[in-house]
Amino acid sequence: MRFRLTEDQVALRAGVREVLVRCFGAERLRDAVDAGGVLDRGLWRELGAAGFFSLCLPEAKGGVGLGVPEAVVVFEEAGRALLPGPLVATHLAAGRVPGAATGEAVVTAVGGGGLVEWLDDADVVVGSVEGAVALRSVDPLTPLHRVPGADPAARLDDLFVLLTAAEQVGTAVRACEAAVQHARTREQFGRPVGAFQAVKHLCAELLVRVEVARVAVYAAAVTVDPVDIAAARLLADEAAVRGARDSLQVHGGSGFTWEADVHLCLKRAWVRAERGGSITESEELLAGELLVEAS
Amino acid sequence: MDLAYSPEEEAFRARLREWLAKTLPSLPPKPSPDDWPGRRAYDLGWQRTLYDAGYGEVHWDASPTTRLIFLEETEKAGAPYVGAGFVGLLHAGPTIAAEGTAEQRARWLPPILRGEEVWCQGFSEPDAGSDLASLRTRARRDGDVYVVNGSKLWTSHAEVADWCELLVRTDAEAPKHRGISWLAMPMDAPGVTVRPLRTLAGSTEFAEVFLDDVRVPVANRVGAENDGWRVTMVTLSFERGTAFVGEVVACRRVLAEVAREARANGAWDDSGVRRRLGRANAEFRALWRLTQWNVSEGEASGGVRGASGGVPGVGGSVFKLRYSRARQELFEVAAEILGPDALDLGRGWVLDRLSSLSYTIAAGTSEIQRNIVGERILGLPKG
Numbered sequence: 093m094r095f096r097l098t099e100d101q102v103a104l105r106a107g108v109r110e111v112l113v114r115c116f117g118a119e120r121l122r123d124a125v126d127a128g129g130v131l132d133r134g135l136w137r138e139l140g141a142a143g144f145f146s147l148c149l150p151e152a153k154g155g156v157g158l159g160v161p162e163a164v165v166v167f168e169e170a171g172r173a174l175l176p177g178p179l180v181a182t183h184l185a186a187g188r189v190p191g192a193a194t195g196e197a198v199v200t201a202v203g204g205g206g207l208v209e210w211l212d213d214a215d216v217v218v219g220s221v222e223g224a225v226a227l228r229s230v231d232p233l234t235p236l237h238r239v240p241g242a243d244p245a246a247r248l249d250d251l252f253v254l255l256t257a258a259e260q261v262g263t264a265v266r267a268c269e270a271a272v273q274h275a276r277t278r279e280q281f282g283r284p285v286g287a288f289q290a291v292k293h294l295c296a297e298l299l300v301r302v303e304v305a306r307v308a309v310y311a312a313a314v315t316v317d318p319v320d321i322a323a324a325r326l327l328a329d330e331a332a333v334r335g336a337r338d339s340l341q342v343h344g345g346s347g348f349t350w351e352a353d354v355h356l357c358l359k360r361a362w363v364r365a366e367r368g369g370s371i372t373e374s375e376e377l378l379a380g381e382l383l384v385e386a387s
Numbered sequence: 388m389d390l391a392y393s394p395e396e397e398a399f400r401a402r403l404r405e406w407l408a409k410t411l412p413s414l415p416p417k418p419s420p421d422d423w424p425g426r427r428a429y430d431l432g433w434q435r436t437l438y439d440a441g442y443g444e445v446h447w448d449a450s451p452t453t454r455l456i457f458l459e460e461t462e463k464a465g466a467p468y469v470g471a472g473f474v475g476l477l478h479a480g481p482t483i484a485a486e487g488t489a490e491q492r493a494r495w496l497p498p499i500l501r502g503e504e505v506w507c508q509g510f511s512e513p514d515a516g517s518d519l520a521s522l523r524t525r526a527r528r529d530g531d532v533y534v535v536n537g538s539k540l541w542t543s544h545a546e547v548a549d550w551c552e553l554l555v556r557t558d559a560e561a562p563k564h565r566g567i568s569w570l571a572m573p574m575d576a577p578g579v580t581v582r583p584l585r586t587l588a589g590s591t592e593f594a595e596v597f598l599d600d601v602r603v604p605v606a607n608r609v610g611a612e613n614d615g616w617r618v619t620m621v622t623l624s625f626e627r628g629t630a631f632v633g634e635v636v637a638c639r640r641v642l643a644e645v646a647r648e649a650r651a652n653g654a655w656d657d658s659g660v661r662r663r664l665g666r667a668n669a670e671f672r673a674l675w676r677l678t679q680w681n682v683s684e685g686e687a688s689g690g691v692r693g694a695s696g697g698v699p700g701v702g703g704s705v706f707k708l709r710y711s712r713a714r715q716e717l718f719e720v721a722a723e724i725l726g727p728d729a730l731d732l733g734r735g736w737v738l739d740r741l742s743s744l745s746y747t748i749a750a751g752t753s754e755i756q757r758n759i760v761g762e763r764i765l766g767l768p769k770g
């Protein structure tokens with residue numbers, strides 16, 4: 093059993109991280125927030141050129157020919173960078189929608205709760221968006237529409253859910269790193285606040301949630317089993333949402349400001365938790381499976 | 388990244404399954420939980436059976452993956468767990484294998500593997516729990532023996548143990564972490580008194596141990612004099628790192644049984660109950676994946692042998708934190724499903740619910756584990 097990153101996967105992770113620092117580092121993130129949710133076509137094409145969307149497309153079709161585990165590694169990094177845009181939908185459209193693989197086309201899809209991200213910027217939409225109404229999105233980097241009458245319990249594509257979970261893990265990692273960084277450097281009462289147990293323990297739990305969610309996502313990427321995917325998304329949502337909240341707490345008053353990135357983590361985590369579909373459905377799927385195993 | 392087992396590993400699994408199917412039906416009935424001599428005999432008998440079939444060393448000498456398969460298959464088949472052999476097989480043995488001399492290994496390891504001797508852990512004291520290094524039990528050197536005085540607390544299986552991994556203070560002047568030594572103490576030595584303590588579950592699984600001028604040969608010291616704290620860290624990392632693995636499989640089985648019970652008694656119709664069961668399923672699936680991940684990492688980083696070299700890292704604290712909580716949550720869900728029956732000690736899971744309360748305390752409390760994660764993994768400053 094080799095349930096860990098291969099050398100190639102470690103290299104892939106490092107490579108993607110490098111690309112993302114270059115094309116979507118801290119400054120670009122803030123610029124994007126200031127721009128107010130306008131999709132950066134230049135960035136999209138850069139991502140396309142880096143193979144971001146064609147990753148899993150067979151080489152014969154001009155893709156990179158990698159598998160779901162690699163996609164998960166890449167989307168985790170995207171989540172860590174808080175990279176905006178309908179990344180998962182475009183990735184899944186590669187090979188089906190012309191231009192998606194290269195980043196020429198922006199593809200969005202109707203996700204959980206009948207929500208559609210980046211509708212105004214998309215060239216192609218997967219699913220029906222008749223009568224879509226714009227929301228004032230809580231996340232400054234994810235414009236949202238809602239399709240009235242969309243079935244809230246509609247079953248989503250498993251890969252859509254899994255890659256969303258991978259992004260959640262990445263954002264949870266970011267929240268944890270930010271909390272630890274702050275806890276090490278911010279001093280009160282003459283010492284770094286991370287020396288205080290109440291703070292240290294918040295950080296420790298942040299890490300525990302990240303580690304557990306990450307292995308669940310990786311395992312689901314290997315098995316591509318719907319029940320594993322349901323488990324992975326529950327844990328990844330928890331890691332990202334709780335993680336961002338706890339990170340905000342560790343940041344104190346500065347965490348409550350627009351300038352700190354923590355709120356961006358939290359808001360994106362909320363958006364993705366909806367995108368993954370009904371949490372109740374995932375829990376029911378996992379519960380039902382217990383009876384199958386028991387019979 | 389894959390979850391596939393090699394052909395050799397699958398062959399091991401198949402062989403083991405076949406052997407378990409053949410062997411388990413002929414086991415004697417399980418003794419009652421309070422019959423400690425009976426439990427000792429039963430647990431050692433099982434270890435002997437394993438030994439005779441060539442599985443005696445599986446906790447130590449097999450590759451971590453093979454060991455994982457062993458724990459998975461024995462648990463799935465409902466085979467006995469290590470029981471009274473816990474300390475010997477899962478941490479005293481591995482510690483001696485990693486830190487002991489050739490003579491010490493030859494003296495103590497074979498009887499553990501053959502199911503002949505039971506070990507207990509004499510670390511905690513009345514005034515030294517989480518702050519273990521403040522222990523006060525003293526050992527005064529008298530020629531080639533140590534004369535030991537003091538007392539130990541919460542010593543699991545002390546009543547039926549032959550040996551105790553005992554922490555003593557050999558230098559009262561040194562800073563508290565520096566003056567400790569790790570001794571193997573025979574429990575039948577004159578001056579050792581065991582007073583069983585009743586747990587909140589009503590059982591007597593641990594005890595107080597009083598030590599009154601107990602003479603322990605210097606040759607029984609594992610590691611150098613006053614270097615016992617380092618040896619202890621080795622022991623504790625085995626305890627946290629690998630000792631709970633088999634239980635994850637057991638919890639997954641219990642969870643399925645709880646779901647079946649819910650279906651039978653109507654609790655299943657409550658979507659709140661189903662959702663909690665679903666969450667618990669996600670949790671134990673992830674814990675199993677975490678186990679597989681840690682095992683793969685361990686194997687890759689050269690920690691191939693559980694005992695003869697590879698010492699598990701602080702990652703065990705991550706696992707223990709999450710597992711101990713998940714286990715308690717599992718029996719809380721079970722209690723909700725049982726309703727008033729959850730007050731009946733005669734019902735399955737009620738004792739488990741009670742004993743699960745110890746999981747966030749024993750082998751280092753959750754608060755201590757969070758300190759370890761915060762300081763040793765995340766690099767936060769000490770408080």
Ligand SMILES: Cc1cc2nc3c(=O)[nH]c(=O)nc-3n(C[C@H](O)[C@H](O)[C@H](O)COP(=O)(O)OP(=O)(O)OC[C@H]3O[C@@H](n4cnc5c(N)ncnc54)[C@H](O)[C@@H]3O)c2cc1C
Pocket residue numbers: 289507508509510511512515516517518540541542543544593745748749750751752753754755758
């Ligand atoms: C079922 C069971 C079996 C056991 N078996 C054995 C055995 O075989 N051998 C053995 O040696 N020991 C054994 N123990 C003892 C166990 O290791 C200790 O109980 C444990 O380490 C905690 O120590 P304590 O009980 O003295 O609690 P204390 O250390 O007094 O802790 C009390 C509370 O304070 C908290 N606390 C303490 N220090 C800190 C800190 N620095 N930061 C934050 N919180 C802190 C703790 O988390 C806890 O909540 C067993 C315990 C149990 C429950």
